[in-house]
Amino acid sequence: MGTFADDTAVEPLGQARYGAEVTERWTVLGGVPNGGYLMAIAARAMAGEASHPDPVSVTGHFLRPTAVGPATVEVEVLKRGRRLSQVAARLVQEGDTRLQLLGAFADLEVLDGPTKLDRQPPALPPRGETVDANASADEHGTFAPPILRQLDVHMPAATLGWSLGQPDGTGEMRGWCRLADDEELDVFGLLMMADAFPPAVFNSGAPVGWTPTIEMTTQIRKRPAPGWLAGRFATGSITGGYLEEDGELWDEAGDVVCLSRQLALAARA
Amino acid sequence: MGTFADDTAVEPLGQARYGAEVTERWTVLGGVPNGGYLMAIAARAMAGEASHPDPVSVTGHFLRPTAVGPATVEVEVLKRGRRLSQVAARLVQEGDTRLQLLGAFADLEVLDGPTKLDRQPPALPPRGETVDANASADEHGTFAPPILRQLDVHMPAATLGWSLGQPDGTGEMRGWCRLADDEELDVFGLLMMADAFPPAVFNSGAPVGWTPTIEMTTQIRKRPAPGWLAGRFATGSITGGYLEEDGELWDEAGDVVCLSRQLALAARA
Numbered sequence: 001m002g003t004f005a006d007d008t009a010v011e012p013l014g015q016a017r018y019g020a021e022v023t024e025r026w027t028v029l030g031g032v033p034n035g036g037y038l039m040a041i042a043a044r045a046m047a048g049e050a051s052h053p054d055p056v057s058v059t060g061h062f063l064r065p066t067a068v069g070p071a072t073v074e075v076e077v078l079k080r081g082r083r084l085s086q087v088a089a090r091l092v093q094e095g096d097t098r099l100q101l102l103g104a105f106a107d108l109e110v111l112d113g114p115t116k117l118d119r120q121p122p123a124l125p126p127r128g129e130t131v132d133a134n135a136s137a138d139e140h141g142t143f144a145p146p147i148l149r150q151l152d153v154h155m156p157a158a159t160l161g162w163s164l165g166q167p168d169g170t171g172e173m174r175g176w177c178r179l180a181d182d183e184e185l186d187v188f189g190l191l192m193m194a195d196a197f198p199p200a201v202f203n204s205g206a207p208v209g210w211t212p213t214i215e216m217t218t219q220i221r222k223r224p225a226p227g228w229l230a231g232r233f234a235t236g237s238i239t240g241g242y243l244e245e246d247g248e249l250w251d252e253a254g255d256v257v258c259l260s261r262q263l264a265l266a267a268r269a
Numbered sequence: 270m271g272t273f274a275d276d277t278a279v280e281p282l283g284q285a286r287y288g289a290e291v292t293e294r295w296t297v298l299g300g301v302p303n304g305g306y307l308m309a310i311a312a313r314a315m316a317g318e319a320s321h322p323d324p325v326s327v328t329g330h331f332l333r334p335t336a337v338g339p340a341t342v343e344v345e346v347l348k349r350g351r352r353l354s355q356v357a358a359r360l361v362q363e364g365d366t367r368l369q370l371l372g373a374f375a376d377l378e379v380l381d382g383p384t385k386l387d388r389q390p391p392a393l394p395p396r397g398e399t400v401d402a403n404a405s406a407d408e409h410g411t412f413a414p415p416i417l418r419q420l421d422v423h424m425p426a427a428t429l430g431w432s433l434g435q436p437d438g439t440g441e442m443r444g445w446c447r448l449a450d451d452e453e454l455d456v457f458g459l460l461m462m463a464d465a466f467p468p469a470v471f472n473s474g475a476p477v478g479w480t481p482t483i484e485m486t487t488q489i490r491k492r493p494a495p496g497w498l499a500g501r502f503a504t505g506s507i508t509g510g511y512l513e514e515d516g517e518l519w520d521e522a523g524d525v526v527c528l529s530r531q532l533a534l535a536a537r538a
Contacts, residue, residue, distance in 0.1 A: 086332055240380025242488075
């Protein structure tokens with residue numbers, strides 16, 4: 001197994017309960033685990049009870065801060081259909097629900113409907129013309145959260161300028177990404193990767209700071225092909241302190257593998 | 270009260286349970302109630318238990334078909350914070366959960382964070398240059414679902430061409446909308462209106478037919494100003510029978526009042 005697979009593994013405890021260990025490797029700042037990482041753990045437990053293997057939509061409501069350490073996921077199957085299972089879950093630490101989820105699961109290897117793609121992949125230069133975010137942090141002495149050390153993220157230089165105090169004003173983060181150490185990303189990894197880029201709002205010119213997620217929904221359309229993913233994350237509407245971040249990830253086969261949207265609180269000036 | 274307010278009213282039954290009556294006036298086809306209408310009913314019950322009045326994000330998972338007739342909404346408050354309440358709910362008919370929800374509630378009259386809008390309102394001609402969807406259905410004898418008769422919807426002629434067998438190929442529905450009979454729309458009405466336009470996929474060139482929603486999430490940013498709303502709904506990715514529909518509604522004050530996204534099953538050829 002790889003680090004991500006190990007760090008998101010769940011152990012069946014019986015009665016639709018699963019044990020997990022939240023590790024420090026996927027934290028973002030101050031020891032706070034990345035929200036998408038927690039959704040990946042919970043979704044593995046949900047899949048353990050569903051009649052279908054792949055999450056096609058997972059919504060997580062973040063209720064209380066989660067900590068590094070043991071967690072339990074309690075799963076309730078709401079519906080078992082021919083094509084879909086729908087499942088509720090809660091991730092619990094020390095008796096408190098930290099993250100509440102709803103998800104739909106299907107078999108993404110058995111698709112039998114129309115395909116028509118008007119959406120375009122992110123505009124990205126070849127990887128050789130982009131900047132390795134970890135190397136840039138090392139070179140400039142800027143902050144690299146632990147989760148970034150678990151990833152290979154390559155961004156256009158202008159997209160990464162925010163980390164040197166020069167946001168590009170687009171409200172977008174774009175880049176190539178994959179797990180470090182050549183670990184291949186599975187469908188559950190998409191839930192993490194959809195939340196792993198720096199907040200797109202950091203490139204908007206609005207204040208940079210703590211941007212807590214209230215709710216995040218990720219739709220998964222395909223098990224990703226091996227290799228790199230191309231990601232685009234954008235915030236278009238910051239209103240009264242609330243913002244959305246819309247994301248897309250595309251695989252090397254040229255297919256959109258997931259669409260994400262979260263509601264978060266904007267940092268204060 | 271107006272028709273929408275009456276038809277989404279909930280009655281407290283005690284112990285965080287609410288009674289409601291699902292009416293035939295908001296059905297789409299074959300007596301099936303509109304999903305956004307059901308979300309509005311459920312959200313009124315959720316707000317009855319939350320410590321904050323306005324939904325800022327509501328996710329509904331559609332588990333089983335809902336019918337016209339009585340329904341009960343069972344609410345569970347997950348978190349009461351200073352700024353937000355987070356709430357789960359289920360809409361039950363005849364002992365079966367039909368719709369399962371998660372929502373975050375806040376007070377949209379008390380906003381104290383940054384605002385920065387890069388998103389643009391939908392490109393729409395003045396209402397006098399658009400076509401009344403109800404009048405068009407009457408003139409051409411095309412199908413107008415009962416919900417349309419509760420609304421004023423005015424669309425550019427090209428956007429409405431799909432109803433005459435001429436989709437414009439954009440995968441978009443755009444138009445002006447409001448409740449009929451000058452009833453003003455409240456925040457709960459936005460949950461309905463975000464699901465009230467014909468599926469955007471009908472304008473894509475993909476097969477037109479039954480497009481059941483699996484999951485829908487609507488973010489609400491503002492109590493809408495009185496008057497018309499400008500709406501834009503778009504489907505960019507139909508993959509293996511799954512599609513998303515992203516929506517925006519803007520009020521006459523020029524503010525984005527909600528953002529929606531749903532995952533639905535595409536119609537077969």
